[in-house]
Amino acid sequence: MRPQARTRGEPSCPRRRLLFRSGIKIAVIGGGPAGLRAAEVAVAGGADVTLFDAKRSVGRKFLVAGRGGLNLTHSEPRDAFATRYGGPGTPDGFWPALLAGFDADALRAWAAGLGIETFVGTSGRVFPREFKAAPLLRRWVERLRGQGVRFAVRHRWIGLRPGAQWILEFEYEGGKSSFECDAVVLALGGGSWPETGSDGGWVALFRTLGVGVAPLVAANCGWEVDWPAGFVAAAEGHALKNVVVSAGGKTMAGELMVTRHGLEGGAIYQLGPELRAMTAPAISIDLKPTFTAAQLVARLGPLRGNFLAESRGRWRLGVAAHALLSHVAPSEAHASAAALAAAAKDFRVRLVRPRPIAEAISSAGGVRWDEIDAALMLRRLPGVFVAGEMIAWEAPTGGYLMQGCFATGTRAAESALRGAPPRNGGMP
Ligand SMILES: Cc1cc2nc3c(=O)[nH]c(=O)nc-3n(C[C@H](O)[C@H](O)[C@H](O)COP(=O)(O)OP(=O)(O)OC[C@H]3O[C@@H](n4cnc5c(N)ncnc54)[C@H](O)[C@@H]3O)c2cc1C
Known part of the structure; x- marks a missing residue:
């Protein structure tokens, strides 16, 4: 996958870009499954979407998951499926309602739409027929580009400040750049396998923004x-x-x-x-x-x-x-x-x-549920949504992690498309 870095020399976005398509300009930060899915839903909804990632390419942990065959989801009925998710403070009924919006069948249909056939293994887990992540990721990113999603890799998000809505700040090639947008979906991952980009560095940033985060700890680990x-x-x-x-x-x-x-x-x-x-x-x-x-x-x-x-x-x-x-x-x-x-x-x-969190398959902890509303918007930062493993949920292996990332990415982007309420002044 060739990285694109289109925000170079783009200190903040020209206003005309804000009016592109539906007029909603959405930044997605984090190119794991949750962020890629959010970008997909946002662009399908008519938004002008740019996806930022700190690494040189997106989907690195997704590719690591592919080494184990890429267990995309699980075939058990949705009611039982929803009981697999936990995490302190999870609102009652959150997971059944979320999965009603994007369940295992929807995920399998999505994969089929990319030409990736899936099957149910003897354990009930769902895998791509080829047991590989790379072909799926390649086709997915190509399709997103074709749909108009811009990829800005090697952009590490380091802050946000109020603008017309929000101005995001990034470290890029030793310097800094900023990007103005109407809504943001953050999908920055957990804290395991930091070499893939999911290094939990955002936790300190969230604390400076006043957003409560439960410490990231190893889950699904030895x-x-x-x-x-x-x-x-x-x-x-x-x-x-x-x-x-x-x-x-x-x-x-x-x-x-x-x-x-x-x-x-x-x-x-x-x-x-x-x-x-x-x-x-x-x-x-x-x-x-x-x-x-x-x-x-x-x-x-x-x-x-x-x-x-x-x-x-x-x-x-x-x-x-x-x-x-x-x-x-x-x-x-x-x-x-x-x-x-x-x-x-x-x-x-x-x-x-x-065992150390760096070795774990996933992490528990993350953005606390009392900081998020049902739209997955941060209560303190209207117009900023979160998705994926960075939220304080956890689930066992078996495809539940990936399904949770796709479903929260879907919800966050759908919410972002509906538009953000006014910020009511500056930062909290
Ligand atoms: C060995 C292994 C095998 C696994 N196998 C499976 C499996 O078979 N099935 C399954 O369901 N799950 C599996 N998982 C778990 C699954 O891969 C993760 O739950 C999933 O990738 C999390 O997705 P995400 O989009 O939330 O975050 P991630 O995939 O972690 O992506 C986060 C992205 O955010 C970027 N980022 C972070 N901070 C910044 C910043 N400040 N600025 C810009 N970008 C930033 C990162 O570079 C990264 O690209 C496996 C995990 C591992 C480690």
Whole structure:
């Protein structure tokens, strides 16, 4: 994708540009899925749209998501779908209403409109048939350009001040530029994978603007464990398959991957909100969920010793599960078949901390819900709308993140098109 930098030498926009198309001039800042979608809706609604991004090209995290096959959305019914979203202070009924405006079927139809066929995998997740993000992004950006969206890359947003409506300020090639517009959609992303541009740098700027932001923290992330010597050598890179993991009253079935740092994988990612709320985060793993403890004991038969070695074959334990029982379980668990079975059914692992936010798939925290109205407009900055992961919602992996970004991008742009109320004077 060739970057365009059309705002060079454009200190503020000539007034005639304001009258282009519908007369509404909308700036979208952030070229992830939420911002690209907002630009698409805004231009389709007749606005004059410029999309700014700090990086040399847009959609970098979208491309990273493509490495895992690009799980675009999920096929579960909309009611259940809406329950996947959380975050402190989320207004009641927000997600069902939002998804009614742009749901998984709409997202699949949108992809089809770009010539990208999608399919539902065995887990109910929806992927592009090719499992790739690059062709989709390329066609999307080409289409946006064709529709008249201007791309201003390498423009880092650094502030805004009142003008006729708003004047945005950017850092651009070591200097500064400004851009006047009627409405702004900010889609600046969360704080994970900062090399993609989503570095959370906007949080400090929001604070100077008086907008409340909950600290960005790692979500959908691994957790560190203080593994005893020997365990990492035996189990690193091996999965705990078909386990059931519990924490804070919630239980998830799935898989965990053993790393030298701790544990990764869907089952622990989905427990993030519960684990973050615990003062001493810990999980309980049921290594053999389809058997009761009594059945496990029965499988060891009349053995009087050597339970541990025998459990590997008789319980069909994988490398990582057996290594857990061998190297991590307390010595009492090796005393009897019943004690070993009890450990296998309720294997406690104390977690030290989440892995760094830079490694996380997504972040929680962001613009607080009490700062936003139902149109996704910042209450303190009329005409400034927010979309995507920068809002304080979170969701598990499974396509819910992408769907949330598309749906909020849609809502923010539709709201921006309706026009901003007067600012009632200067900055708050
Ligand atoms: C490894 C990985 C795999 C993932 N896989 C999936 C998946 O399969 N399915 C799924 O649903 N989700 C997935 N996600 C999550 C998904 O990619 C994100 O939730 C989504 O990209 C967030 O979109 P966004 O538009 O809100 O922000 P982003 O995509 O983060 O985009 C934000 C943009 O804002 C720009 N920006 C930031 N600050 C400024 C500034 N001051 N000035 C100008 N521009 C700025 C950035 O350069 C960036 O381009 C994955 C994430 C990762 C890291």
